[in-house]
Each structure stands twice: as structure tokens, then as C-alpha cells.
């Protein structure tokens with residue numbers, strides 16, 4: 216019986232793992248991989264303590280810090296948690312592949328994943344012109360025409376990444392002219408570029424191609440008529456969805472499936488389950504915030520173990 220099982224491999228999970236080791240709580244941590252979402256970033260300039268660090272460098276540092284605690288916690292890196300079950304006595308069963316682990320508490324730090332368009336061709340051409348990371352894939356589109364779907368902050372950031380390489384970027388934005396989101400400086404840079412054409416009040420309706428993407432179809436918000444732009448790449452930047460499915464059956468979630476937490480303690484509506492980082496209804500999605508919230512979650516789990524369950528055996 217573990218005292219806590221941490222699920223995730225981003226900054227939140229790593230912070231919870233390091234604090235669990237310091238508290239000498241009997242802990243297991245399961246992570247598909249270590250690093251989190253910003254691993255794809257070339258330059259992170261707000262990770263406190265580093266003026267600038269790349270995503271891969273940050274991932275290496277997180278991994279090293281976590282591994283330095285491996286005498287105190289069990290690390291299952293490269294292992295996906297498939298199911299979390301609630302036991303009748305208030306403890307939990309965590310299932311990973313064929314193995315089952317028992318635990319008094321769970322700290323969910325499973326973060327988020329890209330939201331998908333859900334249109335024909337998107338899945339078929341993933342990796343063949345449909346991309347979810349402009350920072351990673353922009354160099355493959357040198358001198359090509361591409362489309363970015365999404366007029367929010369991440370969409371505009373993607374355009375900025377692409378401008379250095381591509382010939383032209385079509386931005387498919389739902390909002391009317393003047394309604395792009397994103398910080399003003401980025402908006403100004405995007406809108407002033409003669410390589411950018413924003414197609415307002417529109418939704419992507421299909422990705423087309425043969426072996427590789429050749430175009431994107433879209434519809435205006437108020438019409439069923441399909442239009443088309445000829446592009447070699449389609450970058451999908453319409454936000455993220457939380458990886459909350461593991462526990463959403465027994466924790467409250469908001470309208471977007473984020474796990475609702477008490478912001479003082481990171482407790483969920485299910486006693487014994489705590490959550491932190493991008494999987495929660497936290498207002499701000501940032502590395503440093505994920506770390507701070509995860510530390511709160513771990514300390515709260517520690518209190519819970521002492522108060523609610525005692526030594527448990």
C-alpha cells in the first residue's frame with residue numbers, strides 16, 4: 216500500500232515527487248515521460264531561476280532532480296496509468312498495464328493535450344502535413360504556404376514561429392475582424408506581416424490531400440458553403456483539453472472537464488484525490504504555477520494521510 220501515487224511527468228508531478236521524497240511518504244510516480252508540454256519550446260523565459268532555458272533542457276533538469284530522489288520514491292517512467300478505481304475503504308487502486316497498485320491518496324498531475332478539430336482528414340494526415348507544434352515543425356515548411364487554425368494566443372504564437380520559414384500563413388479564426396485574442400504585441404506583429412492572411416469568422420471543415428496535405432477546407436460561420444486554401448501544412452492551435460478522464464467519474468469537473476480543486480489545498484471533491492497543474496480548473500496555465508499547486512497538493516495529501524487514515528494498517 217502506497218501512501219500516495221502521483222500520476223504525470225510534467226513540472227507538477229516532478230514537484231510533487233520531490234516533495235514526497237522530502238516528506239518520506241511512501242510514494243510511486245507514474246509518467247509517460249518527463250518534461251511536460253513546454254518540452255517543445257525553444258525558449259522558456261519565465262521559469263524562475265533561469266533567465267532562459269529550452270524545453271528539452273528543462274525536461275532534463277526535471278528528470279535529474281526527480282531521479283536524485285529515487286531512493287525515496289518508486290519511479291515508473293514510461294508507464295501509463297490506464298485506470299484509477301476507488302476502493303470501498305476510501306483507498307484507491309491504480310492500474311497500469313497488467314499491474315495493480317494500492318494507495319491511500321492519488322495526486323493527479325496528468326496535464327493537458329491538444330484539442331483536435333475533429334474534421335475529416337485531420338487524423339489521416341497527422342504527421343503528413345497536420346501538425347500540433349509550430350515550434351517543432353516550422354522548419355519543415357520552408358517557403359511553403361500553410362494554415363494555422365485558431366486565432367487565440369497559441370494560434371498567434373504559432374504564426375510567429377512559422378513566419379521565419381514559410382511563404383504564406385492563412386489564419387482561420389472564428390472571431391470577426393478585431394476579435395483576435397492573444398497579447399497585443401503578438402497581434403500587431405502578426406497582422407502587420409504581409410505573409411499573413413487572416414480569414415475571419417470561419418471554421419476549418421476538412422483537411423485534404425493525397426499522400427500529404429494539399430489543402431484546407433473551411434466554412435464561414437454563417438454559411439454551409441465550403442471554401443479552400445491550397446496549403447502544405449495545417450497547424451491546429453485551438454487550445455487544450457485536460458487529461459482528467461482517469462478520475463472524472465468520482466471528482467467534480469467544470470464544463471471543460473477540468474478537475475475542480477480547492478485552491479487552498481488542491482483537494483478535489485473526492486477525499487484522498489488531489490490534483491494540480493493544467494488538469495485542474497486553475498485559471499493560469501504555467502509551469503511555475505503547476506509546480507506551486509503540486510507542492511500544495513502533496514503537502515495536503517500528507518496532512519490527509521496523517522489525519523484521515525492514521526497509519527492505515
Ligand SMILES: Cc1cc2nc3c(=O)[nH]c(=O)nc-3n(C[C@H](O)[C@H](O)[C@H](O)COP(=O)(O)OP(=O)(O)OC[C@H]3O[C@@H](n4cnc5c(N)ncnc54)[C@H](O)[C@@H]3O)c2cc1C
Pocket residue numbers: 222223224225226227228245246247248249250251252253254255256258259260261262294295296297324325326327328458461491492493494500501502503505
Ligand atoms: C508549446 C507550449 C509552450 C509553453 N511555454 C510555456 C512557457 O514558456 N512558460 C510557462 O510557464 N508555461 C508554458 N507552457 C505551459 C506549461 O507547459 C504548462 O502549464 C505545464 O506544462 C503544466 O504542467 P503539468 O505538470 O500540469 O502538465 P503537463 O505539462 O501537461 O504534463 C503532464 C504529464 O503527464 C503525463 N501523463 C498524462 N496522463 C498520464 C497517464 N495516464 N499516465 C502517466 N502519465 C501521464 C503526460 O505524458 C505529461 O508528461 C507552454 C505550453 C505549451 C503547449
